[in-house]
Amino acid sequence: MRDDAVQRHDAATWSPLESDDWYAARDATTALRDALLRAGLDKDFPYLRADLNAFGHGFVELGRVSPATAERLAELLRLALASVSQRLEDRGDGAAEHDAGKD
Numbered sequence: 001m002r003d004d005a006v007q008r009h010d011a012a013t014w015s016p017l018e019s020d021d022w023y024a025a026r027d028a029t030t031a032l033r034d035a036l037l038r039a040g041l042d043k044d045f046p047y048l049r050a051d052l053n054a055f056g057h058g059f060v061e062l063g064r065v066s067p068a069t070a071e072r073l074a075e076l077l078r079l080a081l082a083s084v085s086q087r088l089e090d091r092g093d094g095a096a097e098h099d100a101g102k103d
Contacts, residue, residue, distance in 0.1 A: 019052060019056055019058070021052060021056060021057055021058030022050070022052055022058055023058075024058050025050035025051065025052065025058030025059055025060055026050040026058075028050070028058075028060050029048060029049060029050040029060045032048065032060060033045075033048060036048070039072075039076055041069065041072065041073070044065060044066070044069040044072070045062060045063065045065060045069070046063065047061060047062065047063020047064060048060070048061070048062055048063060049061050049063075
């Protein structure tokens with residue numbers, strides 16, 4: 001009977017390290033951290049961390065940032081979106097030319 005109680009998980013014995021959501025949040029935080037390092041923003045996100053809420057759902061907390069950091073992040077996102085858009089347009093043009101040669 002005592003062994004059955006050890007096998008069960010309750011609020012007193014539950015650990016975030018047993019949660020897939022914790023590892024997903026940690027992995028996402030690590031990926032974001034690495035990207036911020038490459039962008040030179042490693043000191044601009046002092047509150048970046050992985051966490052779980054009261055329901056055990058994982059999340060990534062970015063925390064507060066300065067206005068200058070928010071502007072820099074916005075510019076990086078604009079550049080990334082423009083790059084993706086340009087690649088899609090280039091791929092679309094190439095596909096159209098390729099298809100036109102089949103007629």
